[in-house]
Amino acid sequence: MTNSETNPKVDEFLSKAKQWKEEFISLRNIVLDCELTEDFKWKHPCYTLEGKNIVLIHGFKDYCALLFHKGALLKDAHGVLIQQTENVQAARQIRFTNVQEIAEMETVIKSYIYLAIEVEKAGLQVDLKEHAEYIIPEELHNKFDEIPALKIAFEALTPGRQRAYIFYFSQAKQSKTREARIDKYMQHILDGKGLNDK
Incomplete structure (x- = not known):
């Protein structure tokens, strides 16, 4: 891990996680390696750059995921980004069902996080439907x-x-x-x- 500091609220969240605990820890380590600030928003670990949301870790019944807040703007070179429902305009997920998948995709995951950071630094916005x-x-x-x-x-x-x-x-x-x-x-x-x- 680099100089990214961990957040006690995320530690608590992980200690209570019944499902996806290993996966969450694995994703957390990958994201912290990308020098984002660890925060806790919407009851989930959220990673920010100068106060702007970049990526969030969350879990569902059948999968856990990294949610990119401006995922719609990322170049999906590996075809891994998923639009949760047709109503979701900006966010996109990369989904996982086990730790092995996360380990195998670490390089890809990091490349998408760095892309998301670039999108944020460039000040790009998702063109939301009015x-x-x-x-x-x-x-x-x-x-x-x-x-x-x-x-x-x-x-x-x-x-x-x-x-x-x-x-x-x-x-x-x-x-x-x-x-x-x-x-x-x-x-x-x-x-x-x-x-x-x-």
Whole structure:
């Protein structure tokens, strides 16, 4: 490891990790080798350059991953970057299922981290779609007219949460399915929660 300092919050996170512990430690060592600052954000180890997020380590049921905050701007020479869902505009992941994979890919992982650092130093930004480009389905408009509190609650959500709902509602081909989806998530919206928030 180089002169990158470890963060006690990340030490604590790792000590409590039940799944992917070895993988997380392995990824942490690789990232710290790239001289980024270790931070702890969104309940995960996050690595920054002068306060700007570069990469985050996180785990899911079937894989753990390195998430590049501006992954959409990286040249994916090895074809390893994954867009989590079609709604994700900027971030990209490299996924792993075991320590062996991480060890074999160490050089590739570092090359992507250095690329991400260059992108940040160059001040590049992901060209995000404007919120206005997302069309609110008619059924949701009708619901807003019916229940003004729903419109207020929806507009108070973060743009990302609004987008996720609009996408989810709009994906249904039939109007009655769209209505059913809206009804199902109405209380969620009123509670200020996103689509996947518990």
